[in-house]
Amino acid sequence: MVQPPVFADAYVLKDHDTPLVVPDMSDFPTEPLDWQTVAAARRACRVGAAVVYEPSMGSTNERARSLLRHGGADGTVVVTDDQTSGRGRLGRTWTVAPRSALTVSIALRLPASFPLQIMTPAAALAVDTIVSAEVGPRCAIKWPNDVLIDGLKVAGILVELDEAAGWHAVVGIGLNVNATPPYPHATSLAAATGRRFERHVLLIALLDAFEETLVGAERDPAQALRRWRSRLCTLGRRVRAHTPAGTIEGVAIDVDENGALLLRYDDGTVRPLLAGEVSLAPDPAGPP
Ligand code: BTN
Numbered sequence: 001m002v003q004p005p006v007f008a009d010a011y012v013l014k015d016h017d018t019p020l021v022v023p024d025m026s027d028f029p030t031e032p033l034d035w036q037t038v039a040a041a042r043r044a045c046r047v048g049a050a051v052v053y054e055p056s057m058g059s060t061n062e063r064a065r066s067l068l069r070h071g072g073a074d075g076t077v078v079v080t081d082d083q084t085s086g087r088g089r090l091g092r093t094w095t096v097a098p099r100s101a102l103t104v105s106i107a108l109r110l111p112a113s114f115p116l117q118i119m120t121p122a123a124a125l126a127v128d129t130i131v132s133a134e135v136g137p138r139c140a141i142k143w144p145n146d147v148l149i150d151g152l153k154v155a156g157i158l159v160e161l162d163e164a165a166g167w168h169a170v171v172g173i174g175l176n177v178n179a180t181p182p183y184p185h186a187t188s189l190a191a192a193t194g195r196r197f198e199r200h201v202l203l204i205a206l207l208d209a210f211e212e213t214l215v216g217a218e219r220d221p222a223q224a225l226r227r228w229r230s231r232l233c234t235l236g237r238r239v240r241a242h243t244p245a246g247t248i249e250g251v252a253i254d255v256d257e258n259g260a261l262l263l264r265y266d267d268g269t270v271r272p273l274l275a276g277e278v279s280l281a282p283d284p285a286g287p288p
Contacts, residue, residue: 030099030178033081034200041204046075047106047211056082056098060105061160061172067107068168074109077207086174089158090244090277100179101188102203106210110167115221117258120145121228122217123157123171126210128231130202131155131175135192140233143252143261143278147175148233151280152187171210177202222257229255234278239263243276252278 035053042048050073057063057080064078083103086094096103110116124145131147131154132139138150147155158172176188177197189197217224229235234252241248241263250263253270260272 030097032099033079033203034198035079037200038077038079038203038207042077042207045207045211047214048075048077048207049073050076052076052078054080056080056084058085059083059087059172060103061087061158061170064105064107064170064172065160065162065168068109068162068164068170072107074107076107077104078107079104079203087158087172088156088174090242090275094156094158094174096174096176096181097179101177102173102175102199102206104174104203104206105170105172106207108167108169108171108214109164110169112166114167115218116161116167116169118217118221118224119169119171120157120159121224121259122213123159123173123210125213125224125228125231126206127155127157127173127175129209129213130205131189133205134189134197138192141228141231142280143232143234143255144259144275149187149189149192151233152185152192154187154189154192173206175202175206225255225257225259228259234261234280237280239278239280241273241276241278243273248273248276 032055033053035051038048039051042051052067060078060080060083064076067076080103082098086103088094124141124147127147128139128141131149135149140148142148145157146153155173155175160170162168176186177199178188178190180186180188180191213224235254237252239252250265252261253264254262256262256272260274262270263273264270
């Protein structure tokens with residue numbers, strides 16, 4: 001039995017069997033992902049030297065995990081146009097219209113000494129980099145790794161770990177590109193900008209940003225955490241956190257060296273929150 005990790009927001013795997021709710025996007029014009037151009041652009045890189053594409057698959061995270069178990073190379077990228085059993089954080093599902101989004105997983109083989117606490121921040125920073133390039137300061141990260149535009153979620157990240165010789169890490173990224181899932185608080189790059197995007201161009205930029213962030217974070221984990229901290233819109237806010245153990249409320253005052261959110265409760269105590277879904281309370285100084 002693998003013990004829960006002691007760093008923020010990475011999950012040891014369990015069964016995900018919640019039924020899917022498939023949004024009706026039947027009139028949305030689509031083309032398949034140009035994955036061959038992605039593979040050609042990344043051939044000489046660590047992240048994306050191998051690209052596994054299928055028009056449809058259950059979960060790219062599950063496929064990446066299985067590839068790692070069966071000898072798949074470090075840096076293998078798994079991507080699909082139609083993810084039928086996508087999984088999200090906290091045992092949720094992740095559902096997007098076929099060919100509208102990026103649903104991608106990066107499979108990594110990491111030494112036991114790897115600073116795992118930077119994996120979630122590195123992924124969030126990579127997504128933040130490419131989204132910010134399109135929308136500028138409207139983009140921010142909500143602890144730990146939701147990427148927001150104007151406060152609405154445009155991307156989610158699910159890091160899953162298996163203890164192997166060292167670690168197998170799967171970094172799963174779902175980015176809403178040309179369609180917005182019909183969920184409250186969701187947006188897409190298209191909705192935020194009024195433009196359509198070539199998904200392969202975004203994917204190349206995303207893999208590039210992730211590799212750069214990963215390499216930098218391996219070299220200097222504390223610096224990567226500082227960079228991630230500076231992009232968090234959660235700090236200084238009163239938040240409500242839905243955790244596996246129930247709902248708690250407090251002021252998010254900082255993050256610690258593991259990436260955990262430090263919450264100050266109303267009784268004045270400060271405790272770290274390692275995983276959970278955080279909602280921001282309205283800013284009392286903001287507009288009504
Ligand atoms: C979240 O709940 O915010 C995280 C969502 C992560 C979704 C991505 S889509 C690609 C990868 N494969 C999965 O099954 N999940 C992740």
